[in-house]
Amino acid sequence: MTYEHDKQPRAVLQACAVACKSCAEECAGHESHEHCRICAEVCSRCERTCGELIDNLG
Template sequence: MSTADILRTHPSRDTFDLDELAAAIDAALRCAQTCATCADACLHGDDPASMVTCIDLCTQCAAICRTTAEVLSRPGPNGDSWREIVKACIATCRECAAECGSHDHDHCRMCAEACTACADACEALLAVAS
């Protein structure tokens, strides 16, 4: 079962473009997991003190991505506040991607990729939302 499959069963399934919605939810969940792992890897690396900004941003990004996925998983009519959450997710993901991209660790590279993919998916959702 995919995210789109469960969304298709929702009575308010016509509220969003389901493919873009599912892509944003999946990207946010992947990003949250990747950021949590990256923060933990930075914390347990050779010099965690030099990674404080990265750890902080990854932790913040994981939190906003989890929240974004949760809000988007309830596609019933709920005003426009979801847009502001998605915009905050985009901004946080872009910031985290820039920070992680400045480090030479595989986990940071993967985190930057996940953050960029999440921001792109969220921007695509906003572009098609009515």
């Protein structure tokens, strides 16, 4: 049985993944700047982690 509150973690993680993907794509366009390269890497990692957590929710 799925309760409404069970959907909240998934929704938060989905929103986080979307935000991280957008950030990574934007920063990847400016990788000539060291801070943008680092940001793109970290945001990509965050997006993957959110996806893994969503998968583990079942």
